[in-house]
Amino acid sequence: MCEEMLPLLNVYLDGELHGIHLMHLEEHLVTCASCREELEQLRRLSDLLHALPTPQFIPVDRFVANLSLNLPRRSSNARPPRYAAWIWWLVPTGLVFAWFFVQTVLILSGTISLANATNLLGNATAWLSGGTQHTLWFDAMSSVLGSQAGSSPAAFSFLDQLSVFGANLLMQIFWQGVIVLLFWAWLAVWWISRRSQLVQSDASHQRS
Amino acid sequence: MAVNRNAEPELSFIQQAQNGDRDAFGGLVRRYYSDVVNVVYRLCGDSGLAEDTTQEAFLRAWVNLPSFHPQSSLRNWLYRIAVNAALDVLRRRSEDTAGGEKMQGLPDQAVGPETALIEKERVIFLQNAILSLPEACRRVLILREYGELTYQEIAQVLDIPLGTVMSRLNYARNCLRETLKEEWLQTENEYV
Numbered sequence: 001m002c003e004e005m006l007p008l009l010n011v012y013l014d015g016e017l018h019g020i021h022l023m024h025l026e027e028h029l030v031t032c033a034s035c036r037e038e039l040e041q042l043r044r045l046s047d048l049l050h051a052l053p054t055p056q057f058i059p060v061d062r063f064v065a066n067l068s069l070n071l072p073r074r075s076s077n078a079r080p081p082r083y084a085a086w087i088w089w090l091v092p093t094g095l096v097f098a099w100f101f102v103q104t105v106l107i108l109s110g111t112i113s114l115a116n117a118t119n120l121l122g123n124a125t126a127w128l129s130g131g132t133q134h135t136l137w138f139d140a141m142s143s144v145l146g147s148q149a150g151s152s153p154a155a156f157s158f159l160d161q162l163s164v165f166g167a168n169l170l171m172q173i174f175w176q177g178v179i180v181l182l183f184w185a186w187l188a189v190w191w192i193s194r195r196s197q198l199v200q201s202d203a204s205h206q207r208s
Numbered sequence: 209m210a211v212n213r214n215a216e217p218e219l220s221f222i223q224q225a226q227n228g229d230r231d232a233f234g235g236l237v238r239r240y241y242s243d244v245v246n247v248v249y250r251l252c253g254d255s256g257l258a259e260d261t262t263q264e265a266f267l268r269a270w271v272n273l274p275s276f277h278p279q280s281s282l283r284n285w286l287y288r289i290a291v292n293a294a295l296d297v298l299r300r301r302s303e304d305t306a307g308g309e310k311m312q313g314l315p316d317q318a319v320g321p322e323t324a325l326i327e328k329e330r331v332i333f334l335q336n337a338i339l340s341l342p343e344a345c346r347r348v349l350i351l352r353e354y355g356e357l358t359y360q361e362i363a364q365v366l367d368i369p370l371g372t373v374m375s376r377l378n379y380a381r382n383c384l385r386e387t388l389k390e391e392w393l394q395t396e397n398e399y400v
Contacts, residue, residue: 007378014352014377016359045384049338049353052331055255060241064234067263071230071270 005035013042091186099179106172113168222278233273237266240283243355244290250350251294253339261297265290287355288365291347337387345380348373
């Protein structure tokens with residue numbers, strides 16, 4: 001018998017030998033009597049195994065009836081409905097849109113404020129500012145200083161516009177921070193739930 | 209290799225069963241009961257134990273069904289559960305019994321009592337030879353011979369490499385041939 005052929009004989013017997021290996025073995029079997037005998041013994045073994053009698057098991061209907069009585073409730077393992085997954089992914093999508101919206105609005109607002117302050121576009125954008133924009137400290141200073149404030153209106157107005165621009169910048173940073181925080185919170189919740197799902201799946205895999 | 213039998217209705221049954229439909233699960237059990245109980249019986253060597261273990265396997269399948277991917281092969285998934293359940297049962301049982309599960313080979317009633325007795329002894333001998341194989345090799349052999357799985361499917365069910373499937377199968381058959389040598393000669397002499 002050819003020792004190196006024995007594993008191939010098993011694979012051949014099971015119909016799992018293909019291509020060049022199959023051709024090679026079949027050619028070999030034609031010339032090698034001991035391998036043919038070996039293959040015959042393997043076939044006989046397989047026939048012997050298949051010839052083993054099978055006992056009479058309980059009928060399938062009775063088995064199913066018994067099984068149905070013992071099936072546990074499965075509410076905790078129920079799949080979440082499909083729409084829940086959509087809602088879940090709506091959160092980050094919504095946050096990205098909100099971020100774009102806030103960015104656009106604040107950039108436009110800042111640009112217009114700057115244009116008004118420097119009078120770059122003349123009166124073209126004055127109607128957008130909704131009248132004169134002043135900060136609280138400008139109003140307070142105006143009331144305290146009264147006519148004195150009007151003595152240097154240009155410098156005072158410039159400082160006021162600069163302050164409006166700074167307030168816009170702060171607002172921009174604030175809203176971006178809020179959106180980033182919300183996104184991180186969502187990411188943390190997603191990671192925790194995903195981790196628990198993996199742990200559950202692993203546990204059920206081990207149980208099965 | 210077993211192909212998806214009535215794949216379309218089966219997919220529908222699986223999805224319904226995943227959503228908690230017990231009747232749909234019953235339909236799946238009807239479809240795979242005989243395959244599963246036969247494999248479990250060959251692993252256990254006892255029909256009563258095989259029925260109990262098969263029930264345990266289907267209960268586990270019901271509980272874990274929501275995590276099953278309907279595109280996978282349900283039969284292979286059930287085999288995986290059944291093999292694990294059978295091994296759990298055998299491990300528990302081996303603590304109680306010293307070794308060697310009993311075989312209930314039924315003699316053919318059509319032949320004479322003496323022939324039937326010889327036949328029964330042969331069956332017991334063969335079944336005990338299977339049961340005496342190392343557990344890892346026995347699983348592979350039974351899934352191949354009685355589960356009729358391909359090497360690839362066995363590798364998936366048992367979560368082992370394809371090369372390991374081949375080597376274990378080779379080892380199991382060699383062991384059986386060694387054990388059955390005398391039995392074999394006897395058979396040949398009978399025919400001569």
